[in-house]
Amino acid sequence: MLRTVNRVLLGLLGLGLFALGGGVLLGALDLPRHWDFDVPGWWPFRGPDDVVLGTWGRTRWREEDWWWPAVIAVLVVLLALLLWWLLAQRRHRLDQVLVDSEEGALARLNGRTLENVIEEEAQALDGVSRAHVRLTGRRTAPTARVRLLLEPHADPTRALGRLSRETLAHARDSTGLDRLPSKVRLRAARHRAERTA
Secondary structure, eight states: OHHHHHHHHHHHHHHHHHHHHHHHHHHHTTHHHHTTOOOOTTOSOOSTTOOSSOHHHHHTTTTSTTHHHHHHHHHHHHHHHHHHHHHHTSOOOOSEEEEEOTTSOEEEEEHHHHHHHHHHHHHTSTTEEEEEEEEEEOSSSEEEEEEEEEOTTOOHHHHHHHIIIIIIHHHHHHHTOSOOOEEEEEEEOOOOOOOOO
8 A cells, every 4th residue: 555655646746846847948948939839828937037936926925914824834734744654654563464274264473473483493593693583564465574693604695595495484384374575684793803823
């Protein structure tokens, strides 16, 4: 749902900016005169000397009592909408995962518990010093975000392969999910230089 809202909003914003930019460019390049066509009477940019917002447009409502409260109210609403949109972008941690039980009913599995189980199994892998797992997405289709801190001697390719084939496969199979998309971030642990005699 959020992805669709983002695409619609960005599409509308892009369309509006394209129309505004095209209108300004049309007047700035004086294309109606060069290409011999007329623009509608309400068209604000008629030639290169026109500005986007002239003196009359800027000072037209300044003396009215309602003008500044209306401007401030519109800006507050816009700011609130932008903050809501920004906070909605954060991927929320799943508190529950819906698991299809044998009888066809949906069982609720605690999301934090599943994260802890995946973390413990990942930390038991050879070469993994520490693991952190966060489940995001929908309750019926979770996504795992995994961060692994690898020991200095660890082989990243081998650790990633075992994580995928064993740990994440166990989590997927035990919850009865068809798939468990995962994003894995690997980082190597720093170690002190050894002193030689």
